[in-house]
Every structure is written in structure tokens, then in C-alpha cells.
Amino acid sequence: MEAGAGFDAVLLAGGRARRFGADKPAAPAGGRTLIEWTAAAVPDASRLIVVGPRRDVLPGAVVVREDPPGAGPVPALRAGLAEVRAPRLALLAADLPFLRPRHIAVLLEAAGERAGAVLVDGQGREQWLAGCWHTGALRTALAGYAGASLHGLLEPLRPATVALPPGTRPAWYDCDTPEQLAAADRLL
Secondary structure: OOOOOOOEEEEEOOOOOOOOOOOHHHOEEOOEEHHHHHHHOOOOOOOEEEEOOOOOOOOOOEEEOOOOOOOOHHHHHHHHHOOOOOOEEEEEEOOOOOOOHHHHHHHHHHHOOOOEEEEEOOOOOEEEEEEEEEHHHHHHHHHOOOOOOHHHHHHHHOOEEEOOOOOOOOOOOOOOOHHHHHHHHHHO
């Protein structure tokens, strides 16, 4: 995968946020909403595709919904992928306040000739919603997949894994609870 080739970004922003109890992507942290932080990590994306309800914070984004709304990450990926035009894409959760363009560049480079690349957290676990992929590889995988698990879809593609240096602001950190959001807000 050439580092200079174009890419689109797909932000999954339509989950139920059971542990969070509110519209998580619209939650503020450090003077921006979580979805704005994530979108800021992909300023070079040819298209920004948001899968979830329409929010007024990202003008110019292509907004689509999974069917049915809130059905989970695999139907959301299907809906977002239908809008992708570039040969590769960044697939991201909409609640990644510490993700930066340099992390996306590392993922795009790491994908190389593989299907894609994903960040791993401090315990070495793949973060399936913090990765970059070849569009064709995802389309092929989705065409033959009937499951509901993003792990079940993506893990067999054997993406490159990227571990970033440890720090207080890990790029893979997502805000699943109000407490995690408060911790991110303090660090931002």
C-alpha cells in the first residue's frame, strides 16, 4: 500500500452506547466533541463517511445509517463501505480523542501489501476500530460474511498490528464510560 495513495475515512458513530448512557460521539472533551477529535485525525481523507445519526459538527461529511439503525459494527461497516471510493480506508470508532494524523500515517504504511493494519492496545489486543484497510479486501470479506462480530470479520484477514510507544495519551483509547470521558477531558 503506497503511503501517498488516497484513502477515505469511515467513522462508526451509531452505536447504542449502553455503558455511556448518551450520544457518545457528540460528548465534549477538551473543547471538541469526540467525533470531531476522530475526524481531525484524518484531514487527508478524500471522503469522510460517518455511519450514524446526522450531527451538525462535521459539515461536508457523507452521513449514512446502518440498517437497522444501531444494528452493530458489521452492518455499519457495510453501510459505510458502500460510500467508499478510494482504494483504501481508515476504519475508526467515533470516540478516539487521542488519535492523530501521524497515527493514521503509521497505519497506512504498516498495511503494506497486507489487507490492512490495526492498532493494538497496551495489553496487545487488536483495536478493530482503529485501523486502515485495502477497500477491496474488506469488500471481499464482507461479501462472504454472515456473522455479527467485527473481530470475526477482520481477524481472518491477518492485518499488520501496530503497537505505539506507551504514553498517557494512547491513540487507541476510546471513551466507553463517563469516567473514561472525564479522564480524556483532563488529559486533553
